[in-house]
Amino acid sequence: QLQLVESGGGLVQPGGSLRLSCAASGFTLDHYAIGWFRQAPGKEREGVSCISSSGGSTNYADSVKGRFTISRDNAKNTVYLQMNSLKFEDTAIYYCAVGGSKWYRLAVGEYDYWGQGTQVTVSS
Numbered sequence: 001q002l003q004l005v006e007s008g009g010g011l012v013q014p015g016g017s018l019r020l021s022c023a024a025s026g027f028t029l030d031h032y033a034i035g036w037f038r039q040a041p042g043k044e045r046e047g048v049s050c051i052s053s054s055g056g057s058t059n060y061a062d063s064v065k066g067r068f069t070i071s072r073d074n075a076k077n078t079v080y081l082q083m084n085s086l087k088f089e090d091t092a093i094y095y096c097a098v099g100g101s102k103w104y105r106l107a108v109g110e111y112d113y114w115g116q117g118t119q120v121t122v123s124s
Helices: none
Strands: 003-007 010-012 018-025 034-039 046-051 058-060 068-073 078-083 092-099 118-122
Touching: 003 092, 018 034, 018 092, 018 118, 034 078, 046 068, 046 078, 058 068, 078 092
Parallel strands: 010 118
Antiparallel strands: 003 018, 018 078, 034 046, 034 092, 046 058, 068 078, 092 118
16 A cells, blocks of 8 residues: 655744655555645645656656755655745645656645645744
8 A cells, every 4th residue: 555654844933944754555656756735724725846766867846946855765754845944925834746657746636645634833
């Protein structure tokens, strides 16, 4: 059974940092591109960042460029999202998912096998 599990969310002040993890069970991540998405209350789920299976290619939403960094450790079967300089508007549930052939588009429809999400709250 393919499953992704997100962790690392929490409450942080504006300007702070968090590192999210996306761990796989039931399969090895190194064959797949992985994307991070987020969904704030009352809003649609949106793409945040994605990374190729090798880690050699990445893509970011404009809203997080320069602040977030996606990486992967295939030996640990885990993908990470380092989030720095967090803003109020980064508050959301963050999800990871497995990308299809057009993973680089960072579109919800190109992803499957979603995790349950981890809550990130940026508040003073």
